[in-house]
Amino acid sequence: MPIIVDPDPEVVTGLLAAMPPGSHGVESTERLQAWLATHGDEYVVVLGPTLSTDDVLGTTEALRVSRPIVSTILVRDDITTELLRAAIKAGARDVVASDDAAGAFDAAIQRAQQLYVALRGPSGAMHLSKVISVFSPKGGVGKTTIAVNLALALSDKGARKVCLVDMDLAFGDVAITMQLFPTHSVEQAIGSEDTLDVEMLDVLLTRHPDSLMVLAAPSHPDVRERITPALVSRVIATLRETFDYVVLDMAPSFDEQVLTALDGTDDVVLVATLDVPTLKNVKVAVETLDMLHVAPEHRHLVLNRADDEVGINADKVEGILGMPVVTEIATSIDVAASTNAGNPILFSDPQHQFSAAIRDLTRALAGEQLVPVPAAAPEAGAPEGRGRRSRKRK
Ligand SMILES: Nc1ncnc2c1ncn2[C@@H]1O[C@H](COP(=O)(O)OP(=O)(O)O)[C@@H](O)[C@H]1O
Ligand SMILES: [Mg+2]
Known part of the structure; x- marks a missing residue:
């Protein structure tokens, strides 16, 4: 998916509006490097007008050599002959004026996509994978339950290739939640930060009967500290090469593996x-995600146990x-x-409100607007009208 780099959040928001849905924004060229390290399928980088000319030209030049398949589009306030000459020399694909960005983007991004298709072949270009993290700074709130069912829903009985990764590296319980008995886990990838490839990783995956692959957490908590951030990056980047969706069931903390x-x-x-306490911690987590510029336009809030009568409601x-x-x-x-x-509830009881909520989430991830639906029939003994409610996204 196209990515835009600019330190000014307003500029990012403005330019994102003119880019294809699903495009991302980051605030610095350093963050861009981190993004590219895990997105082998990226085809276009837009360098915004607030970046310095030196930074823009340096980044373009570096990408020309390290990632020739990625097109760079420069957005500048003033386009001089001197700038154009330097941009061509650095290997930029296009230079567009800030005040004409919306109009010129479509064509420029399309040209980048065409080039990518030509260089990688249509099947390479079609394979756009998505990594989804299920996160909360609190334990016991339903992360694993949601991640497991979400991964199954996304897989749609094998129609899409999905890998569920247990990123709760010390106390992961994905395998037990799915009644799997892994013979391998991410532990066997330790030390392969620079060599791990699709074939090696494939051996470490455990197949769930419903056509879902699982990368289990190590069986002992002390292994976690040997899983380096570089290995986490490499694992995610490698999974991206073959899976349509990679779902990460996260640990409830901001440790270095989770941050990576x-x-x-x-x-x-x-x-x-x-x-x-959970809301306070989620608020701090959202602020941290903001600070780190993690998926700013791509966050989806799920309220679990939302019927608890505790004086706080969804609004x-x-x-x-x-x-x-x-x-x-x-x-x-x-x-x-x-x-x-x-036995994940999505399959054992597809009509259950939990299963319906997971499907809402799946649609939200696909970028659909959700319309409110009537509350599901309450469970026996539960008070009237307190089933799941899907909410229109604002
Ligand atoms: N909506 C819910 N209603 C009842 N139990 C739930 C609900 N959501 C999660 N649970 C249960 O709470 C426990 C903790 O959930 P889990 O998904 O493991 O949380 P986390 O991964 O955040 O630690 C599990 O036993 C799970 O079945
Ligand atoms: Mg969990």
């Missing part, structure tokens, strides 16, 4: 519950966190029971 994984993430699913949460709630999930004994049985 977030850096390579396209979309973040944030999980919150209706208790003040209040939206106010506190400054973002819309994509979907609300009620507390249900069926969810806990399905976890205990190792």
Whole structure:
């Protein structure tokens, strides 16, 4: 997906509006390098007008050699002959004027895509993978349950290639939640930061019967410290080469592995519950994601256990966190029971409100607008009208 680099958030927002849906913004050329390290399928980089000319030309020149398949488009306030000459020399694909960016972008990005198709072949160009992190700074809020069911929903019984990665490297429970008994995990990739490839990684994956691949967490907590950030980057970049979706079930912390994984993430699913400590921590997490510029336009807030009668409702949460709630999930004994049985609820009970909420989330990730639906039938004994509610994205 196209990426724009500019330190001014307003400029990024303005230019993103003129770029294809799903495009991303980062604030510096250093962040761009981190992005490219995990996005082998990137085909165009837009360098914004607030960057210095030296920075823009240096980055273009470096990309010309290191990533010749990536086209660079320069957006400048003043286009002089001297600038054009330097841009051509550095290897820029296009230079567009700031006040004409919207008009000129379409054609410039299309040209970049055509070049990419020509260089990689149509199948290479078609393969655009998406990395989705399911994150919350709190444990026990439903991250793993949501990640497992989301990965199954995205896979659509094998129609799309999906890999679920247990990034809770010390206390991961994806395998047990899915009743899998992995013989290998990311542990066997330790030391392969520079050599890991698709074939090597393939051996470490565990297949779930529903056509989903899982990269399990190590079986002992002390292995976590040997999984370097460089290895995390390499694993994600390698999975991108073959999978349509890579779903990361994150640890509830901002440790270096989690931060690295977030850096390579396209979309973040944030999980919150209706208790003040969780909301406080999610707010701090959102501020941290803002500071790190992680997926600014691609965050999806899920409210789990949203029916808890605790004096806070979804509207209040939206106010506190400054973002819309994509979907609300009620507390249900069926969810806990399905976890205990190792049988994901999306398949054991597709009509359940939890399963419907996961499908809402899947649609939100695909960029669809959600329309409110009537509350699902309440569970026996549950008060009236407190089922899942999908919310229109603002
Ligand atoms: N909406 C819900 N209703 C009832 N139980 C839930 C719900 N969401 C999650 N749980 C249960 O809570 C426990 C913790 O969930 P989990 O997904 O492991 O959280 P996390 O990964 O955030 O630590 C699991 O037993 C799970 O079945
Ligand atoms: Mg978990």
